[in-house]
Amino acid sequence: MEVRDLRAFATTVELGSMTRAAERLHVVQSAVSQAVKRLERELDLPLLERRREGVRPTEAGAALAEHAQVIMNGVSRADRDMAAYRNLEQGHVRIGLLHTATPLVLGPLLQRLRTVHPGLRLEFHEGMAAELVELIQLGQLDLLVVLSPVDAGGLRLDPLARPRLTAVLPPRHRLASRRRVRLRELAKETWVSFPRANPGRSWLEDGCRAAGFAPARVVEVETLAHLKTFVTAGEGVALLPAGVAEPEGATGALVVLDLLPSSTVVLACATDPHQPQGRSVAAVRCLLEDVAGTHRSGRAVRTP
Template sequence: MQHQQRSGGRLSQNSDTEDTAHIVRLLAPRLAYFAGAARTEHVTRAAQELEVPQSTLSRALVRLERDLGVELFARHGRTVSLTPAGRTFLASAERALSEVGKAVESVRADADPTSGKVAFGFLHTMGSETVPGLIRAFRADHPRIRFSLVQNYGEAMLDRLRAGELDLCLTSPVPDAPGLVARRLDEQRLRLVVPDDHRLATRKRIRLAEAADEAFVTLEPGYGLRRITDDLCAEAGFRPRVAFEGEEAETLRGLVAAGLGVALLPPPAVARPGVVELTVTGQRAVREIGVAWLEGHPDTAPVAAFKKFLLGRRGRLLPE
């Protein structure tokens, strides 16, 4: 690949364009050779512009026509002109080359160490305070890094991680699954949330077994917090009687405030009226938060920097 000319430590726009065109020729040489010959209508000039031997260009054009089974050029010595079939093919070839060029520029921009992109997934409960705080702190040293943010429940995020749609995700429980790497970063203490006029609302602490006869509002099956709720209740000796299922923790708080049940939830970003939050004693009522990524998946420079940042905040991930 040709050396890139830099101006003031940055690639010039002209150099960027030339470099992209060079990569496009490497990725789709026969289309690039065809378009070059069609543009110049001269094999020698096209070879010079494309920086390839004339013999290489001529052979490539002959092979292209042979493979297509169609003559694209009428030849007049070293000059050429497009046949009707060649004009039809040129329009599509130029669109294809343009799309390849756009793809080259896009993936290189996303991988740029100073201004690239991180596709980052996280739980709904971390969207109002935790994630904005993390990104603000990270961008103090990396101000131009861009983020594509996805909020979802744990299993859905892991599916998107496996599909290559995410680079990293914050999830709970910390996954232990083939093909994934996960690291524990922090934990949140869960509380039993009850309506402020509930029989237990005057308490500050409670053993979960004391809520065995209550109606619970929970997240839907498949959510990490639902699994943790079921496991904690089983550890306390009962199976929760689920009255309502939802998809978002603050919606559950609203259902509790309306007197429709109780819930095990992490602390809210902002205190909500109408509910009382009780400390659960007698068992370790927490949810662990971890970061996960694909095993063996190469990181771009922006992803590597953000991963290092997250791992450096073990035990300090969540707001006090």
């Protein structure tokens, strides 16, 4: 059964006249008559009783008219819903966030979303890079926000920004009054960093290697929150991308200094090239590009 035939039939039953049904549907009467005949042939049942004063449904026709009305209501709702998706008035996007990338994008992304696409619903999953890559490959996430280096496992990586690495110190550190520091000056410090399986560990090891030394002692922590807590307590110093410790730097809980020589990491959006990307996902990617623009040349924040 065709939807247009059901619409013609249901309208005829409602108005009791093929002529009035044709007028409402803006078609010729013969089109309505042919639609009813097609349904009667397909169902092998008489659906209308033709009378001089008009038409009325048979018992089977009355039952079909009820079903047709339900279908028409469903089609109308579907039309409205699809229009909402086209206009990005609704949608659902599942985003994976590397825990060190969360401070760079989460707050600004939500603010932009409320302004530009308030109907879109975002679902966030924060975790380690390997876990997030597996989830997107399984189709359980739509996109990832990660920081280099990361084993993308065949995912498409689109760079968003290149935030600079900064030195993060406790507020009473001997170098806390400085605006910038050479990495070599921190050679004898205790470092707070992530386990070697975490890509964030390479920020420390690669940076120290380039500066001509190896970290003397590293305190390993699993999460960014733990890293900040350890540094605040004076248990060591750390390297983090500019912006990650900005809130604590602004309040004086941590001291964040520009690092010499300057070094950057890549903030990127990862998607699975084998999964279709809908309009909602594309819209969120555009918002991420806007948000990431604030980190393209981010400066360190230090306490006054």
